[in-house]
Amino acid sequence: MNAPASAARPPDHAFSSVFALLGPHLLELDRFLHGQLAAFEPEIRAMADYCIDTSGKRIRPALVFFSGWRGPDQISPDLVRVAAVVELVHLATLVHDDIMDAAEVRRGRRTAAREYGATAAVLLGDALFAHALNLATQFPTTEVCSAVSESTRRVCTGEIMQTLRRGSTRLTRADYQRIIDLKTAELFRVSCFLGARQAGFDPGYVEAVSRFGRHLGIAYQIYDDLADFFGEEKRTGKTLGTDLASGKVTLPLFLLMERLPAAEREELTAEILGQRPVQPALHLRQMRELGIYGAVAEVVMTEAAAATAALQAWPAEPPTPLLLGLGEVLRGQVAALRPATP
Amino acid sequence: MNAPASAARPPDHAFSSVFALLGPHLLELDRFLHGQLAAFEPEIRAMADYCIDTSGKRIRPALVFFSGWRGPDQISPDLVRVAAVVELVHLATLVHDDIMDAAEVRRGRRTAAREYGATAAVLLGDALFAHALNLATQFPTTEVCSAVSESTRRVCTGEIMQTLRRGSTRLTRADYQRIIDLKTAELFRVSCFLGARQAGFDPGYVEAVSRFGRHLGIAYQIYDDLADFFGEEKRTGKTLGTDLASGKVTLPLFLLMERLPAAEREELTAEILGQRPVQPALHLRQMRELGIYGAVAEVVMTEAAAATAALQAWPAEPPTPLLLGLGEVLRGQVAALRPATP
Numbered sequence: 274m275n276a277p278a279s280a281a282r283p284p285d286h287a288f289s290s291v292f293a294l295l296g297p298h299l300l301e302l303d304r305f306l307h308g309q310l311a312a313f314e315p316e317i318r319a320m321a322d323y324c325i326d327t328s329g330k331r332i333r334p335a336l337v338f339f340s341g342w343r344g345p346d347q348i349s350p351d352l353v354r355v356a357a358v359v360e361l362v363h364l365a366t367l368v369h370d371d372i373m374d375a376a377e378v379r380r381g382r383r384t385a386a387r388e389y390g391a392t393a394a395v396l397l398g399d400a401l402f403a404h405a406l407n408l409a410t411q412f413p414t415t416e417v418c419s420a421v422s423e424s425t426r427r428v429c430t431g432e433i434m435q436t437l438r439r440g441s442t443r444l445t446r447a448d449y450q451r452i453i454d455l456k457t458a459e460l461f462r463v464s465c466f467l468g469a470r471q472a473g474f475d476p477g478y479v480e481a482v483s484r485f486g487r488h489l490g491i492a493y494q495i496y497d498d499l500a501d502f503f504g505e506e507k508r509t510g511k512t513l514g515t516d517l518a519s520g521k522v523t524l525p526l527f528l529l530m531e532r533l534p535a536a537e538r539e540e541l542t543a544e545i546l547g548q549r550p551v552q553p554a555l556h557l558r559q560m561r562e563l564g565i566y567g568a569v570a571e572v573v574m575t576e577a578a579a580a581t582a583a584l585q586a587w588p589a590e591p592p593t594p595l596l597l598g599l600g601e602v603l604r605g606q607v608a609a610l611r612p613a614t615p
Numbered sequence: 616m617n618a619p620a621s622a623a624r625p626p627d628h629a630f631s632s633v634f635a636l637l638g639p640h641l642l643e644l645d646r647f648l649h650g651q652l653a654a655f656e657p658e659i660r661a662m663a664d665y666c667i668d669t670s671g672k673r674i675r676p677a678l679v680f681f682s683g684w685r686g687p688d689q690i691s692p693d694l695v696r697v698a699a700v701v702e703l704v705h706l707a708t709l710v711h712d713d714i715m716d717a718a719e720v721r722r723g724r725r726t727a728a729r730e731y732g733a734t735a736a737v738l739l740g741d742a743l744f745a746h747a748l749n750l751a752t753q754f755p756t757t758e759v760c761s762a763v764s765e766s767t768r769r770v771c772t773g774e775i776m777q778t779l780r781r782g783s784t785r786l787t788r789a790d791y792q793r794i795i796d797l798k799t800a801e802l803f804r805v806s807c808f809l810g811a812r813q814a815g816f817d818p819g820y821v822e823a824v825s826r827f828g829r830h831l832g833i834a835y836q837i838y839d840d841l842a843d844f845f846g847e848e849k850r851t852g853k854t855l856g857t858d859l860a861s862g863k864v865t866l867p868l869f870l871l872m873e874r875l876p877a878a879e880r881e882e883l884t885a886e887i888l889g890q891r892p893v894q895p896a897l898h899l900r901q902m903r904e905l906g907i908y909g910a911v912a913e914v915v916m917t918e919a920a921a922a923t924a925a926l927q928a929w930p931a932e933p934p935t936p937l938l939l940g941l942g943e944v945l946r947g948q949v950a951a952l953r954p955a956t957p
Contacts, residue, residue: 313768313772314768314769314772314797316772316775316776316793317771317772317775317776320775366741369737369738369741372737373733373734373737373738389779390778390779391715392715392778393775393778393779395711395714395715395737396711396715396771396774396775396778397771397775398741399708399711399740399741399744399767399771400767400768400771400772400775402741402744402745403744403764403765403767403768403771404764404768406748406760406764407761407764407765407768409760409764410757410760410761410764411757411761412757414757415752415753415754415756415757415760418748418751418752418757418760418764419749419752419753422745422746422748422749422751422752422760423745423749425741425742425745426654426655426656426742426745426746426749427656429659429738429739429741429742429745430655430656430658430659430742432738433658433659433662433735433738433739433742434658434659436732436734436735436738437731437732437735451658455656
């Protein structure tokens with residue numbers, strides 16, 4: 274569920290234009306999240322603290338704050354709580370993801386799985402998730418908890434589908450789209466939905482903002498999959514080609530398979546099936562030669578355009594320019610991945 | 616979190632006296648649980664179905680139904696839904712437990728971890744849990760979801776504590792009590808609490824029933840730990856001494872350590888630390904010689920008495936005789952473990 278968070282970290286300046294507005298909100302969110310530690314039993318407080326690190330990109334909270342934006346002067350406690358709920362759900366999924374990927378390091382320090390062992394990490398993720406849902410019950414109605422628990426089930430479903438298809442080439446493009454819609458776009462969508470709902474916007478606008486979030490989430494995940502091949506290791510902080518190495522077929526690989534001559538395709542297939550060692554450098558060269566960057570970037574841009582279109586009828590609502598700004602940031606990130614030679 | 620469910624399955628007749636009353640309720644619960652499958656995305660429906668098996672003892676649902684008992688003629692849909700919530704939380708924890716224990720078989724068939732792989736099983740447990748919490752939001756207020764999510768966090772905390780102490784002899788009696796209070800008694804307690812609340816009983820009685828549940832849960836877990844050494848393999852369906860083999864220090868082992876002469880204690884310590892092969896037959900003989908059965912049974916009986924005492928002031932409420940009946944069943948199960956020779 275973590276692909277976005279684990280992946281290409283944009284240069285700080287890319288986010289800064291829009292994100293700068295959120296400084297006080299994110300500070301308040303951090304304060305709130307650390308305040309939550311008191312709710313955990315003393316025996317696991319330090320472990321929970323370890324997971325609630327502050328170096329994440331906080332994209333989902335940003336979607337909450339922007340979708341519920343009424344102006345820069347007020348920080349609504351309800352929005353802070355909603356942002357904490359979605360971020361805790363996200364953190365819980367990261368803890369579980371790192372177990373499954375046997376990841377040793379995340380954001381420059383040891384993963385919870387590495388620090389406490391896989392067994393404790395499964396349970397720690399459960400506890401974080403349970404607390405997220407508990408926080409979600411601290412609203413007058415069941416709406417927040419209902420939306421978040423349903424989204425979480427969908428996120429897990431997407432992850433399960435992806436897991437079961439690892440090391441297999443029997444994945445259709447429709448499967449891929451369904452997987453990213455569930456595993457990534459769903460939590461983006463619900464972040465936008467809940468932000469706009471809490472702020473009391475018109476139901477039509479809440480629906481529009483939710484659609485924006487879903488398309489942005491799809492675009493973001495595809496961008497992230499693209500960055501796995503075309504990112505710079507130094508900037509992204511992760512080894513390139515890890516998706517290929519783990520047998521995960523994402524859109525860039527999918528399109529490469531379609532475009533490769535039969536012999537090379539068979540070779541790549543054998544690598545995905547784990548029948549021979551992967552050759553990331555070779556496939557990156559093939560991708561450059563076959564225009565994979567451009568083809569994938571086009572799909573991202575189409576989704577980003579769909580996100581923008583969702584807000585077209587609502588130019589005057591305060592969240593609209595901010596959300597569109599996030600779309601611009603993403604477009605910039607995709608452009609920054611463009612290889613020097615085609 | 617599963618120790619009770621994975622453990623000694625009592626002979627059918629032992630439960631039958633009280634449980635017979637619940638026949639229609641448990642049938643309705645099964646129907647309801649299978650009806651929930653439609654809420655899961657089609658891609659994981661079969662996997663969820665696999666987990667919602669019907670051969671469990673359904674102890675927590677029984678606590679819900681009995682605690683909310685108003686008479687045999689009505690099956691309250693709200694109680695059925697609450698029972699489904701606690702059972703789904705329990706099932707989710709079982710799915711995660713089986714990953715951590717690398718268990719291959721549960722209740723006569725392959726565990727989800729064995730069937731779908733550990734990675735998918737982590738996510739499947741998450742999805743079951745998310746759906747349980749989603750069901751919990753289908754009440755007019757946030758109360759059910761709030762209570763269940765908090766309990767779940769506490770259950771996980773108890774499990775984490777137990778996990779981190781595996782293979783260690785630095786466990787105090789207070790640690791052991793705290794662990795079973797969290798990992799087992801908590802869900803028993805909340806099952807009773809929610810059952811009585813849904814039925815609209817007097818707050819004082821709801822509190823009494825909750826206390827009953829907590830003490831019964833503690834008693835049940837200690838009984839279960841006793842059965843790990845003194846049960847019959849044929850009847851319990853599991854290998855005896857598995858707790859010792861996995862480095863888990865439970866009350867019988869704890870008391871044995873206290874009573875063994877220094878040399879034997881050192882030997883046992885080395886086994887728990889994984890420094891030498893475990894000798895279950897030897898330790899079972901030592902337990903018989905040193906009266907461990909009697910000492911542990913006494914602790915169970917003390918907790919069962921505390922459970923009974925919690926209801927003393929409320930003899931006329933319909934749930935009281937049924938809950939006391941459950942306590943009697945447990946006492947009978949403990950007595951059935953008594954070794955032929957002291």
